[in-house]
Structure formats: C-alpha cells, structure tokens
Amino acid sequence: MIFGIVLPGALAVAGVCAIAIAMMRKRGEKLFEKYNSFTQSAINEHFQLRDHPVKAEYRVLHPAKAMKLIKIAVESKTSEELERVNTLDATIFGFMKMFTLLIRPSYSYNLPVFSVDIIFVGKKRVFIVELIDPAAIQDENKDFYYNEMRKHTKDLEKFEASGTNSEWAKAYLADFSIHIKADEGDDDVLFQIYQSYLANYLKMASAAPKLKDEEAALLKKGLENYVSDLIGKGGPAVDVFKKLLGPEKQTEYVRSILFGLE
Numbered sequence: 001m002i003f004g005i006v007l008p009g010a011l012a013v014a015g016v017c018a019i020a021i022a023m024m025r026k027r028g029e030k031l032f033e034k035y036n037s038f039t040q041s042a043i044n045e046h047f048q049l050r051d052h053p054v055k056a057e058y059r060v061l062h063p064a065k066a067m068k069l070i071k072i073a074v075e076s077k078t079s080e081e082l083e084r085v086n087t088l089d090a091t092i093f094g095f096m097k098m099f100t101l102l103i104r105p106s107y108s109y110n111l112p113v114f115s116v117d118i119i120f121v122g123k124k125r126v127f128i129v130e131l132i133d134p135a136a137i138q139d140e141n142k143d144f145y146y147n148e149m150r151k152h153t154k155d156l157e158k159f160e161a162s163g164t165n166s167e168w169a170k171a172y173l174a175d176f177s178i179h180i181k182a183d184e185g186d187d188d189v190l191f192q193i194y195q196s197y198l199a200n201y202l203k204m205a206s207a208a209p210k211l212k213d214e215e216a217a218l219l220k221k222g223l224e225n226y227v228s229d230l231i232g233k234g235g236p237a238v239d240v241f242k243k244l245l246g247p248e249k250q251t252e253y254v255r256s257i258l259f260g261l262e
Contacts, residue, residue, distance in 0.1 A: 028097025028120035034191070035099045035118060036087060039198065046202045049077040049085060058257050061244055069093050070244065074257060081106055081205055084260035096121045100237070103201070104223075104259050107216045109208040110137050112174060113223065113259075114201045116194070117164075117237060123184040126162050129197050131174035134222030137215055145204035150176045152193050159186075168233045172226045227259050 043049065054076050061072040070092050077085040088100035097120045105111040112133035119126040131149075159180035165173075178197075182190055211219065230238055231251055242250040255261045 027122070028091075028095070031118075031120050031187070032089065032097050032099045035194065036089075038191075038195065039087070039101055042195075042198055042202060043082075043085060046206050047079045047082055049079050049082070052076040052078040052084065052260075054257060058253055061241075070240075072244075076257065078260075081109055081111075081208070083107075084258070086258055102258055103205075105205060105208075107220045107223075108210050109205070110139050110142060110211050110215070110219070111205055111208050112142075113226075114198070118190075118194070125182040125184070125186065125190065126164065127159075127178060127180050127182055127190050127194075128162065128164055129178040129194065130169075131177055131201075132172050132223075132226060133174050134172045134226045135215075135219040136222075137211070137219065139209060141204060141207050141209060145200045146174060146176065148200045149174075149197055152176070152196060155189065155193060156180060164236050166233065166235050168229055169235065172222075172229075223259070224261065227255060227261060230254065 054074055059074060062070070070090070072088055072090045075087045075089075079085070082103055083106045084102065084104040086100075086102045086104075088098070088102075090098040090100065092098065099116070099118045099120075101114070101116040103114040105113070112131040115128075115130040115132055117126070117128040131146075153176065156178060159182055162179045162181045165177075165179040178193070231254055234242075238250065238254055241253050244250075245253060252262075
C-alpha cells in the first residue's frame, strides 16, 4: 500500500526535475549560440580562417567513465596571424552549459592569448576572460588596446570574484583579465563586455607588428612555460580534462589541441 502512495509522488518529483533540467539546458544552449554566433561573425570580419584538423578521438569528448554526463566538442580553425582559434561546446550533467574560446596567435606577432570560459547554470553565471601575456613585450599597439579593455574596470566592480583565478597564473595574466560570478539579470552587461573585449582584441591583432626573431622566440618560450605550469599546477578546466582523459592524454589535448604547441 505504501508503494502506491510513495511511487506516484516520486515520479512526479522526477518529472518536475526533468522539466527543470531541460529548461536550464535550453536556456544555456540559447546563450551559447548567442556568444558563438557573435564570435564567429566578429572574427570572420578580420581574418580568413580555415579549418584545422583535430584528431578524431578529441573532436568530441564523451567518455563512458563520466556516465555520459559530460560532453565536450571542439571546433578548431587557423589563419596566418591566429595559429589556433578553438571553440569548445560543453554540456555537463545535462543542464550546465559552457562556452569556451581560445585564440592562440602566431609567434610572429606581438599578441597575447585570448581565453574565455563562460558557464551558464540556470540563473547563475561564471564569466572568465583572460589575456595571457607571458612574454609581456610592450608596443604602442598593444598598450592602446589594453587601455581600451581596462575601461571596463568600473563595470566589473559590483561583481563577486569567481575564485577560479589560480595564484600561480596571475604572473602570466594582463591585469584587466576577468574572473567573476554573475546572475541572469547581468546577461546583457556581460555580453556587452565580452563584445568589447573581443572587438578590441581583434583590432589589436589586425594591427599587430611583426616581431624580430629573438622576440618571437621569447614569446614562444613564455607560452611554453605557461602551458607547462597550467598542466603541472592545474586549473579548473584542465583538471576536468585530466579526470576525463588521464594525465598523458590530458597533456596532449592541452598542448596540441587547445594551444597548438605541437
């Protein structure tokens, strides 16, 4: 008799949960598409990208050990100036959506890496935009567009820090990199900030001067050091890849697929 009372209630709760998860995922997918569509359009205005091949085993990560609750698909492109333009589409636990963009420019140009992770979980957001500049070679072009991005400092003061910024990484990051938590009501502001950062980065990349050989070597060494520290000391995203792929394949994925170092 008790099963006749409990079971319908349990099924009703499960149904409500399933609907809530589907709604959260749909909201996240809509926001992912908004960011992805703008990103592709903005980059294509400045650069002629072509597809870059990705090993079949890494195109979609959907390992059995994750009980099919994690799916990460990568699309990789390249150009003369931008060695890697990688977009990751991640769905986690069926309702958490993440947009990731990583632009690793050619060593021939004085440019930082542009790294973005935006997580949509229901009404909650985690918003990360990093300018990874391990060589810190100064020039007027870079200084100008860095200052343009710094203009958003006031816009970001109201937000709570996300806690995703590893201490070791601070030495590699531009001071106006962003690591914040936000809510659904901040979506318009976050998108405007993202648009501005990406637009300024692309303008900077379009006008970037070529480096002398010794400066290009310094830039390459600096990025190698950053990626080695990223793998060795860890971070939220690379730690997930380690759990999904194991240490060896995590190293290959981060070095070869994400940053195009090999």
